[in-house]
Amino acid sequence: MPATAGTTAQLLCAIAALLVAAHAMGQLFVRLRQPQVIGEILGGLLLGPMVLGMAAPGVQRWLLPSDGPVAGALSAFSTLGLLLLVHFTGAELHRGAGGARRNTIVLITVIGLVLPFAVGLGMAYLADLDELTGPNGSTTTLTLVFGMAIAVTSVPVISRIMLDLGILESVFARIVLAVAVAEDVVLYVVLAVVLGLAQAGSSGIPLWHLVSQEAPPDLVTYTYYAVVPVLFLAAVYWLGPGVYSRTAAARANLVARRSPMAYRLLFVLVLCAACAGLGIDPIFGAVTSGMCVARAGAGQRDGGPAAGGSGRRERDDGLRPFAMGVFVPVYFALVGVQLDLAHHFDFLFLCWFLALACAAKSFSVWLGARLAGERNSTAVNLAVAMNARGGPGIVLASVTYAAEIIDRGFFTTLVLLSVITSHLAGQWLGRAVARGIPLTDQDAPVPPPHGPREPGAGTSVGQRPTTASHPKEHLK
Secondary structure, eight states: OOOOHHHHHHHHHHHHHHHHHHHHHHHHHHHHOOHHHHHHHHHHHHHHHHHHHHHOOOHHHHSSOOSHHHHHHHHHHHHHHHHHHHHHHHTTOOOTTTTHHHHHHHHHHHHHHHHHHHHHHHHHHHOOOOBBOTTOOOOOHHHHHHHHHHHOOOHHHHHHHHHTTTTTSSSSHHHHHHHHHHHHHHHHHHHHHHHHHHHHHHOOTTTTTTTTOOOOOHHHHHHHHHHHHHHHHHHHHHHHHHHHHHHOOOOOOHHHHHHHHHHHHHHHHHHOOOOOOHHHHHHHHHHHHHHHHHHHHHHHHHHGGGGTOOOOOOOOSSHHHHIIIIIIIHHHHHHEEEEEEETSSOOHHHHHOOOHHHHHHHHHHHHHHHEEEEEEEEHHHHHHHOOHHHHHHHHHHHHHHHHBBBBBHHHHHHHHHHHEEEEHHHHHHHHHHTOOSSTTTTTTOOOOOOOOOOOOTOOTTTTOOOGGTTTTTTOO
């Protein structure tokens, strides 16, 4: 249906309102020394059925309709914001351990991921959680989502917290980020499997009709969606940086010559489309494209992808500030719009799920650290830091809800879990640094020069801080 002048005006008003609400509330939370992303989500909550819907239901339905061309356009806008957020998260996954204690990293990664994931799987199996399943969900997919929600750690959030505290180059930070990177890679692989299994119920395996006219056996379907994401990740990780570098530098590449930002966005979209063609969710293409761009940038500084460079940052082509200023805030605001605490929220479920998630994750990280020989104080600090779920937790919630794997109530709980755990981790580490308490036995205390600043202030989830925040930025 062609867009009318009224529909266009309605869409523009909706985007403008979302941008104003997200940035205004985000800035307010920065002034309150709180993570900006919480303000962006709250800004959307104010425009949703909880606040604006109660005060002026007609205005709310007109501004943010649940269906129709405006709803479809906003969904596309939000999807692009999600893909770009995940892309920049993927760029942060190109990080080494930096000489930190590898035995500690290995044990925390294995125990801190396997144990809470197993706890989540066991709880989902033992408890009657069928009411949390969406139309396209199943016991298998819900169980996997439950396990991921408990096990996940956020690279963007925890790196922002430690950057703001001035400890990003400490031994503690290198341990935390090395473990978080490994966990987030596993998260996105498992998420791709979950989304593929949910899609298989309706569309099966892509191009299967070329092999047989009959539906594929369940074993073939499960094997396909378990193996293809891993093969795609391996192929793109090793071949992608070289392809990106060579094509970006090619004289025939008029897009890259005219606008490096446009070519980078094109690269993201191509990998997302390739995933969609394979039956993998496009966010897997977004995260792998981010890893490619980061490794390509590292290779250009350190001798090429084959040289094994360890550069920390992808090329600054202008895409990050634009995406983080426009698309990503709208994505988080629309996450807030979907939060209906009056009708789709179970407070008791949030309480026990939050307690279970924090206890399982924190204990498993603490156990891994202690088995590696770390002091109890160090193990406790690592356990609290690794409990932050942040952006990946919100992505897990929004993507599985959009795929109708989980219901709206579980979606709300997962978003709140991510926000609360990220805030708690920031508060704990902020107080430790402010009191001059070393986070490991190899770290000297690094108190902020002008008093403690709340972790996360001034940066959104996945957003790169300016170089003024830390003269030796160490994110990529």
